[in-house]
Amino acid sequence: MPGLSLTERLGIHRSILSNQALLLAATLLLVVSASLLGQVRNAPLFTVSVTVIFGGAVFAILAPWRALPAWALGLVPVIDMVAIAVLRESAPLAGVGLLWAFPAIWIGSTFGVGGVVAVLVGVSAIVTFQLVHDAEQRLTSSTFVLPFTVVALSALAHTTARRARAQRALLEKQSADLRRSADRARRQEDLVTEVLDAVDFGVIRVTPEGDLAVTNEAHARLQATVDVLGAPIAAYAADGTTPVPAEATPLSRARAGELFEGELVWFGAPGEDRRALSVTARRLPSGSDADPGTIVVSRDVTAEEQALRARDDLVASVSHELRTPLTSIIGYLDLALDDPAIIAETRERLEVAERNATRLRELVSDILSMSAASRHGAEFDLVPTDTDIAAIVRAAIESQQPRAADHGIRIDSSGLRDGSAHVDPRRLRQVVDNLISNAIKYNVRGGTVTVAVDVSETAVQIAVADDGPGISRTEQGRVFDRFFRGDAVRNSSTHGSGLGLAISRDIVRAHGGEITVSSALGTGATFIVRLPRTQGSTP
Template sequence: MAWLSENERRARAEDVTRDRAVLLNQTLLTAVALIAMALALAFNQVRVATPFITGATILFTATGLAVLVPWKRLPFWAVGVLPLADIAAITELRAAAPDAGLGLLWSFPAMWVGALFGMAGVIGATALVAGSYWFLLAMDPDQTVSTSTVLLPLVVAALATISYLGARRAHAQRDLLENQSRHLQHSVDRARRQEDLVTEVLDAVDFGVIRITTEGDLVVTNEAHAQLQGTVEGAGVDLPAYAADGTTLLEVEDAPIARARAGDAFENEVVWYGAAGEGRRALNVTARRLREIDGADAGTIVVTRDVTAEEQALRARDDLVASVSHELRTPLTSIIGYLDLALDRGDLPEAARRDVEVAERNAERLLELVSDILAVSTISRRGVDFSVHRSTVDLSEIVFAAVEAKMPKARDRRITIDTTRVRSATASADAHRLRQVVDNLLDNAVKYHRDGGHVIVDVGSDGGRVHITVSDDGPGVSEEETPRLFERFFRSDAVRNSTTHGSGLGLAISSEIVQAHGGEIVVDTRLGSGASFSVLLPAVEEGAS
């Protein structure tokens, strides 16, 4: 049936329906007529035997034709022969037994004709039945005109009309259902095509995709996920999973898929599978929650990508940078030392002294850049804690020391540093690392400020946190660049256009140090309206060890 057109399928369906309707209507009429004829004989209401036998013969013949003739092969109008034969048969039966009420049987063929041929059939059948009924009344002198003379044709007409309306309504409903069925089939076909397309696309990409239901079941996976899953299994046993640093072993419930099944959402988390030296693999995993149109939870989508080569290349780069930076520090320190010794000589000509001072400033700047790069290389790219030696420190002491060291450069450019808001605040921190943070913030505030500017340093506590805030009224940073301030090697337009150049590592290093202390750096800046950087750290009670 799949290769047939819509019209052919409808025609076949109508043919089968027609055969069933013919058989049902004829057999039902015959069954009721048999009962009526049996009652008429039982009550001796048959006056003339010949029309009685003739009517029964016509009725049974029509029933046989309804069973034997393949009506679906004949024209549609051919079916009308049966109800006409039924009307004739009932007319004969009524003539043979006028008092048996057999005229009520005319309702069956009239309803049949009304359903088959519409309003024309209703009118024709009503006229034929009424004519037959009134003809019998006129031919029988014992019959008189009464209410039934008019009521019987009206009842037949009403029943035929009801049958017509019912058939029309059924036909309309059938058309509606067929249209809905076609639309539904088209929707199903379109959804199947889209599903096949999505499946092909998912299987074509090189990253794994998993759909997890709200119950934690995996309902969608692609070939790439199966291949990636194969890389993290050894001899049929799941390999141990490690955090981004490659050394911290993850518990089973902390593995990405387990977390996604539990409802967690995360972005670009790197997980190493397998111990070091065993062909381990690194996977980048992202889990995002899905929502239905009405906002209800629809589960989780997990995207997995093999980043082993990238991670290994980045680690190799960091190792190389650290090695080169470390090797550069020794000769630079020696150069600066000898330049200091040269400047200490009293017999150094003034012109030569100026040249040596330029060389010293540039050597110090180069050493500062190398130190920043070396500091970055010691910190994990994924924010893993590095070496922090904590002790209870007063932040005000660290800030005053940093401000004192920065004052000479500030005075040279007539920049004032206001420390009147510095209050004593205690925190558990690494004083050396925290001094590095304050130095970076003050250095930026002075280095990229205009001459004659103003810098405010604020230290205090607020509930369970302490803060160090460095604010200035300098050029500020645009809204578009603000989210990138803590990226490594990023420099804003204001910095790039400045005569003083930086490495773009100071804020990145400061952010890593603050995060290692369990705190955060918050920035508030607008282009042309200055900038404010706040270091927020957990506070400790004064006197606590």
């Protein structure tokens, strides 16, 4: 008899219970019908056989099958088959042989093909023995049909049990695979949770319905100091003074499905102990059509923002203190140069001093212009009028011609096209002066600066190109940042503050336009200013 696993024995135990319950019901029905019809030939033997069947059923129900060896499963059906044979001997006309179907099913489902063969041999031997030794057992069609039917039921039980065991084994294998997958997913989830809890920035996953699905410990720490939902603590924009409504806070916008990058929000009123958060909302990648939601990352940048503001305040204070004595120095130098009595050698030295003092004053003015505005974009008081753009560019070129000649640089203005736009001429001149000055400053000796103006129905475009060393792709994204100077510039003898392009960008944006750069290392650089021709139009 093959060994059975605990799971298989438990399944067989359940089938034994149902089998014995049916056998008891059929035996009880047989006892009643045979007694009423007077078919019992040997009452004592009949009573003993029924008692053995009932006793076997009780034992099968109460037996601890988990603790018994596998071979013990064959005791009860064998005893039942013997008891039914004796019962058939005591009541030959009662059709008792049909009860063999129950132990045959048990044996077939438990012991396989060997059990089916044993049932065939056993039932055939008993029927043959009773046919030979019992005069009341006559040879009829049932003599052949009964063993065949019992064996057929045993074989059917074997096939069904085998199929059930195969399905159970498949289910157990799938269950084991699912458990392993669940354990692996749980380990990965624990690892992701540990990683998220280890970082110092808050992470929130927002479902498509706007619910918060995942948060980490850093988010909880940030929420302890500021309410990122925008409820009890007032929120302010990047400038620190413009109030932000509760429905416009970064997390509220992310829950509404909006995406953004690096949104800076101050929590707490000005003058109080406040915190600054940089918040980014991005769509989660998905390999299916289902929307996985949004990931919101928040970072505490209070220290960085306070340091930047402190730097701007310090630079503004120092620059302001420098401007007054510089103005006085330049004034006295001008008076000294107006004196015809000074000798040529002294005049030359005074002119050098005046040029350097003037350059220093311009640098201080640039620094003050930047520190007077917010760190996220200057706010200029524009006085726009209908202005001839080509005239402004020509005037800027004319003022830069002496400096270009000193460097052996030619300025090509053949691409100028006449056209007007509603702009502030003084501020636009400041932008053009800075672009042409940079093109001369960072150009190669003997190179060319090309200046062009193109006018369409809705926009005006100013382009300034040079033959200089160019700007790398990584530095192009920072060329308009304050105080930024590229590696090629820092390694050269050319001096600059890194403020001119930042000021120019803020002036152009104040007009509703944009300034861009196109460059590559070794091919020069082209700066393009696009401005709307009329107020409110799109460039």
